[in-house]
Structures are given as structure tokens and as C-alpha cells.
Amino acid sequence: MSFIRQSSLDPPYMPNWRWQVFLDKTIEAFSEFQLEPYPIDLEFLDKEGVAGPKARRSNVKTSIWACQTFKISKLRAVCVNGENVGSVLNLVIKPAHNFDLPFFGADFVTLPGGHLLALDLQPVLKNDRAHTESVWKRLVPIHQKWQSKLPFGGAIPVSAEPFFSPGFLWTRLPLGEVGEKIIDDIIQPAFEDYLSLYLDLVHEADEVLEDRSRLIYKGQRNYLSYRAENDPARGMLTRFYGNEWTEKYIHQVLFD
Numbered sequence: 130m131s132f133i134r135q136s137s138l139d140p141p142y143m144p145n146w147r148w149q150v151f152l153d154k155t156i157e158a159f160s161e162f163q164l165e166p167y168p169i170d171l172e173f174l175d176k177e178g179v180a181g182p183k184a185r186r187s188n189v190k191t192s193i194w195a196c197q198t199f200k201i202s203k204l205r206a207v208c209v210n211g212e213n214v215g216s217v218l219n220l221v222i223k224p225a226h227n228f229d230l231p232f233f234g235a236d237f238v239t240l241p242g243g244h245l246l247a248l249d250l251q252p253v254l255k256n257d258r259a260h261t262e263s264v265w266k267r268l269v270p271i272h273q274k275w276q277s278k279l280p281f282g283g284a285i286p287v288s289a290e291p292f293f294s295p296g297f298l299w300t301r302l303p304l305g306e307v308g309e310k311i312i313d314d315i316i317q318p319a320f321e322d323y324l325s326l327y328l329d330l331v332h333e334a335d336e337v338l339e340d341r342s343r344l345i346y347k348g349q350r351n352y353l354s355y356r357a358e359n360d361p362a363r364g365m366l367t368r369f370y371g372n373e374w375t376e377k378y379i380h381q382v383l384f385d
């Protein structure tokens with residue numbers, strides 16, 4: 130059955146998708162706000178393709194749920210699902226630049242080789258204590274609680290370090306029962322803790338002055354261009370949907 134969505138605010142239809150409960154929690158968490166759709170061209174709202182190894186080709190679908198509200202200029206969840214291909218939830222919450230808030234970033238990726246899970250409240254002015262201190266003080270204990278129960282995910286590129294906080298939760302897990310159980314028992318409550326802290330920060334944030342706002346804006350631009358230039362999904366999306374669609378998607382939709 131195909132299901133035609135007209136608005137980025139309608140939840141995507143992703144049958145048997147691993148990350149559904151995470152998206153549901155996110156939508157539920159933001160239901161207290163007056164949400165407006167974030168404008169996304171129809172050609173990018175839901176995209177289907179065929180992928181996977183030759184003998185086991187399967188359909189792969191990529192959908193985006195996106196909205197905006199006061200203090201949040203963009204919340205978008207990219208959902209990818211294909212039977213022999215993998216499944217992804219990539220979530221980015223971009224605060225309005227007249228508030229001193231971090232980005233919320235989650236990258237939950239299941240590929241034929243295993244799960245890769247990243248979660249963080251990401252600074253855009255990492256060396257600016259007014260931007261980081263009050264976040265890190267509350268995030269680091271939450272991070273320690275959950276990261277201590279997980280294997281470390283390994284080194285990340287040095288060029289990415291300016292965009293991660295000391296509360297970067299990062300792990301790789303095997304496919305199968307063990308990995309699934311860790312996702313249910315550790316990753317899910319960790320995600321809820323990070324989201325709930327983020328919502329507290331959003332509620333508490335006061336508008337900043339114009340000079341400060343301009344500085345945050347520059348930091349956000351810098352963050353978004355880094356993510357667009359270095360998007361680890363580029364290879365995967367290009368294989369599914371070709372170069373032209375993928376570059377437009379990355380630059381005009383995911384990290385515009």
C-alpha cells in the first residue's frame with residue numbers, strides 16, 4: 130500500500146522500522162508545543178528506491194518528519210528503512226539563533242555490519258562558556274550514567290570534535306539479540322533522558338541580545354555546513370537515489 134503525505138508534520142508510514150518508538154517518543158515529547166510544518170518539497174518528503182545485494186534486492190524508503198515552533202527553528206527526523214539494506218533514524222533539532230541553546234543530534238544507524246549509535250547535545254560555540262557550561266553541567270552526569278554501560282564507539286574525525294560535547298554518547302553494537310536488548314534497555318532510556326534535558330533547556334532559555342544572536346547564527350551556519358560537507362550518509366543515499374537527488378537533499382533539506 131502506498132501512503133501519500135502532503136505535510137511534513139504528518140508522521141511518516143514506515144512499516145517494521147526499528148526506530149519507530151524513538152520517533153514516537155520525539156513526536157510525543159513535542160506535542161505540548163504548537164507545531165507548524167517545516168516546508169519540505171514533495172519530492173523530498175517520501176522517497177522510494179531499490180537497493181541491497183544483487184540476490185536480495187529490496188525496497189528502501191526514506192521519509193522526513195519536520196516541524197518548527199517557537200524557540201525551535203527546525204526539528205527534522207530522517208527515517209530510512211530497507212529490508213536487506215538497513216535502517217536509520219537521524220534526528221536534528223535546530224534552536225532559533227536568538228536563544229543560547231545547543232543542537233540536539235541523534236544518529237541511530239543499523240547496517241548489515243551492526244548498529245552505530247550517536248547521541249549528543251551539540252555546541253555551536255564550543256569555546257564559549259556561556260554557551261556550554263550550563264548544558265554540560267547537567268548533561269555530563271546523564272552521559273556517564275549511560276555510556277558506562279556501553280562499549281565506546283571508537284575514534285571520531287578530529288575535524289568533527291568542535292561539534293561534539295563531553296556528553297557525546299557513542300557506541301557500536303552487534304546485530305542480533307544482544308544488540309537489540311542493549312538498544313531497548315540502554316539506548317532508549319538514554320535517548321529519553323537527553324530529550325527531556327533538551328526540553329528543559331528549551332523551556333528555560335531566554336532570548337539573547339542581537340550581538341549574541343549574530344554570533345550564535347554564525348556558529349549554526351558553521352555547524353550545518355560541516356554536517357552537509359561531511360554527511361556520513363552521502364554514500365548510502367547516493368547508492369539508493371543517485372547523486373543529483375542526494376546532493377539536493379543534503380544541502381536543501383537535511384542541513385539547509
Ligand code: DBV
Nearest residue numbers: 207217219234235236238247248249285360361362365383
Ligand atoms: N547520518 C546523518 C544523516 C544520516 C546518517 C542525515 C540520512 O547525518 C546516517 C542518514 N551515519 C549514517 C550512516 C552512517 C553514519 C555514521 C548511514 C554509516 C556510514 C558508513 O559506515 O558508511 C555521527 N554517524 C556516523 C559516524 C558518526 C556519526 C561519527 C561514523 C562516521 C564514519 O564512520 O565515517 N551523525 C554523526 C554526527 C552526528 C550525527 C556528527 C551527531 C550526533 O548525527
